[in-house]
Amino acid sequence: MNIDKNQITAHNQQLETAHRRKFAQLVEDLPNHEGILQKLVDFQVAIPSWALGTGGTRFGRFSGGGEPGNLEEKIADIGLLHALNRSSGAISLHIPWDIPKDYAAIRALASQHGLVFDAMNSNTFQDQPGQALSYKFGSMQHVDKAVRKQAVDHNIEVIKHGVELGSKSLTVWLSDGSSFPGQLNFRHAFQHTLESLQEVYAALPDDWKLFVEYKAFEPNFYSTTVGDWGQSLLYASKLGDKAYTLVDLGHHLPNANIEQIVALLLMEGKLGGFHFNDSKYGDDDLTTGSIKPYQLFLIFNELVDGMDNKGMNHARDLGWMIDASHNVKDPLEDLLQSVEAILIAYAQALLVDRVALAEAQVGNDVVQAQEILQRVFRTDVRPLVAEARLRAGAALDPIQLFRQLDMRGELIKERGAKTVATGL
């Protein structure tokens, strides 16, 4: 289903008076808000193709209705999100769950919705039907060279799909590791993985990036072969200039200082991209900003500071993606909430008085440094984010409009009540 421009206009007219009042009040003290608004309009967050259906856990999965049954329907869902917020203009595909059958048709469909193809994602953490060799004991780290070659070949295949669609990056997340002490020779596992990644890297087009995603644990519970940012950075540094570390917020050990990790990776020119989500305990894949919004703001504070320090373009120079799972919410509403949370944190980070903060730091004025950050964090910037949406032609309140138009009901009518999307 498509959303009509007139429906958005009508919705915005209903809310405009109240919005104008709140916006005017907020920007009274923000002299530079026009520049910030443009940055918010430009900022796009890629939606993963695997997050459009209901997620599950190893205990079960409670499917919702109207889930997309194929790649075309997934693109339509993201098109819907993008029409509502004009900030979800990219799709991150997963192979083999979303193998395009007709590249030209898929490209045309995406561009019809104003979408581009962000990072491609490979999968060597599952065995696929008919697969010759098993990844039970790892893929790129495997003791058997034939298994490693199969994993390398798969990644090269994913790059080929991406080239046809206009993607410019490959994200490699490996579940490789071990579940018991003694199971693995750590050095051999690292060297095998490095050699495998080098073969993939060699197949990368010149204008592509390779993102090495790390994760502390799960599905392996004793060691993970790309377990933290140090290991990822080691691989990325050895691979070369086109290789970067990818930070997934849920892939850290509890209480890790992610903002510091981000600051140092940016300093080294090795931060490539982001997977946004939130968590309470582990890789919970919850809605971004739902549990630790202050941490999200502090991360964006370092991102803005680090990118500005290097003269980077906020919207284009890093890969911004959501990686989440929705067990109890409508996936599309959840994704709208995540994108909103990301834009709020980004807007707040743009408001930080960096000159004053630097002065406080140099003067060891700890109290003032905290005041500067928390003054911004406690400012309700939602009218600023809404104004950016309004100017971009999106809905002032995307979730409200999604519900008013009963879009889930329409999708169920179109696709049925018992559909299951491929993905996690």
Ligand SMILES: [Mn+2]
């Ligand atoms: Mn991820």
